Amino acid sequence: MSVAVGLSESGRTTSQDGSGVSVSKPGEAGLKGLADYLAADMHACNKVIVERMQSSVALIPQLAAHLVAAGGKRLRPLLTLAAARLCGYDNQDGRLRHVEIAACVEFIHTATLLHDDVVDESHLRRGLASANTIFGNKASVLVGDFLFARSFQILTADASLDVMAILSAASATLAEGEVMQMTTQNDLSTSVEQYLEVIYGKTAALFAAACESGAVIGNASPQQREALRVYGANLGMAFQLVDDALDYAADQAVLGKEVGDDFREGKVTLPVLAAYEAGNEEDRIFWRRVIEDSQQDESDLDAALARIAATDAIRTTLARAEDYAAKARQALSLFEPSTLKTLMLDTASYSASREN
């Protein structure tokens, strides 16, 4: 598994930002602008999500509805819809293929959330009690499996072998990323490269696949398809870097989940790696105790936050997120200026500057 977020030869561009339009201030319009612009498509997508999570076994839609009701950003399906529309998909085929595939992407994402919360023993998700807390681990694992299977039923009905190849490969990479994250847990000798591989696998791969699938549905040229894959991959990297920063820097009420989750689990994320790297010997002894030896008491989260602040580790993390967001924006340079393109550029900026 390599962190293949760079542009391939065929899609390479020489311009700096290359967008051809002025970029909003990071996150200014952001996600909301894109969601508003694609509101009709997203509405149709939500309808498909609710329809396709139905089952004669009542607990399945009940549990799934808990997550759906909690909302969430729906960023991944939104990217599928945006990519398809950017490539000119006009559903003249009388179908809503982009909507179906977007729902599929959200099902794959939801399945991994359900499984993540079980394996991480998380109790809060999107500001509500997590599904495993309410319905138990067993139901969460099984409903995750159901949603994953259902997503492949939707893909089969859509019948694009290209889209199936993209999303089944991304699903495998996702699991690999999660396993790799598990093996780097509590290990401060994890390199930044390995960390980036983990977040590519666990997050960016599905962002890339969401965008690339939309491009395929939109009948994109090979160059457009590759550009949208690169856009999604880099946006996903930025998104996860900010996620990891927020775990040490967010306002819990705004974040919608527990601050310090990663810390308590001994996850080795960039804020920790940067603080460890930039820290003095006393810092390092602290990090080894709380992360490697998992010896934490109640005051340690505050101590960790102080050490992270003192070493500028959040700024280091966010700067890297901004680098990826810039690459995401640059990847769109081969598309003509349009409102949708501007909103997608803003969304890339948002991914590097969001607060929840």
Added chain:
Amino acid sequence: MSVAVGLSESGRTTSQDGSGVSVSKPGEAGLKGLADYLAADMHACNKVIVERMQSSVALIPQLAAHLVAAGGKRLRPLLTLAAARLCGYDNQDGRLRHVEIAACVEFIHTATLLHDDVVDESHLRRGLASANTIFGNKASVLVGDFLFARSFQILTADASLDVMAILSAASATLAEGEVMQMTTQNDLSTSVEQYLEVIYGKTAALFAAACESGAVIGNASPQQREALRVYGANLGMAFQLVDDALDYAADQAVLGKEVGDDFREGKVTLPVLAAYEAGNEEDRIFWRRVIEDSQQDESDLDAALARIAATDAIRTTLARAEDYAAKARQALSLFEPSTLKTLMLDTASYSASREN
């Protein structure tokens, strides 16, 4: 979800057994004969399984290898291979499509085993410590996800939309069956009909899909395809009924897992339902305490076994398994006599009379 194991109109036959050849004594040749006959195909299948479970994340093949090394019957992939060959698949296409799909079926099954052992907190599988006991719950859930994703990558490469539709639907039904089983747990008001729906979902649906997929690969006529689906579904029902009987009746060393697992988990299986139904008031008070109220002490498994023996509940369960096995045999009546057909008839008999 309905227990659709009967022959559809198009495949209906009027003969009683209809096999055209004499059936061995139940289980006499059984599974081993079929495995020997298809040894070359199974060898190729095992090779594909090992090849396709590889990943750059070392823990994934390590964990998967633990299950593969433990062996198991490989009954489901064997049925895919048998169905394809019975329909005349000769791999003149220069590929080994039946082998690839058989590996896929085994991956789906393995994924569910990994998840089952996590949610049931099982410690023994195939006579060895279960994967979750050695590698932890987290790794088991994630490697299950990986194998599931990988199976859809194999299906995508094979490119048969029919096979994809069959196996993605079976995967969804599987999850539904498991969730339904969960909701009937500890509930003695579960009807025999509901119980049969659960075992159709959790077991027979994948057996049916394994056989039907093989038929599609073998270019079967619609009648042959339906006959093999029915064969697999009924064989799967017999197989699970015997599984549920063995949990109260097996020699633990022969069984390769803990006897009484279902009892301890409060699973409502046919042996329990039959003993509850046929029991006196004292029996019923006992079953309500141990199954509904989950109040069990160390002597209760022996007490349960005694009550099951006194009410002939194992015989009731095995008789029903034999009925399904007979339906499985009957479904093959439209195929010409052949060695392979005889072995498949024997395998149906085996499924109703196996001891582990």
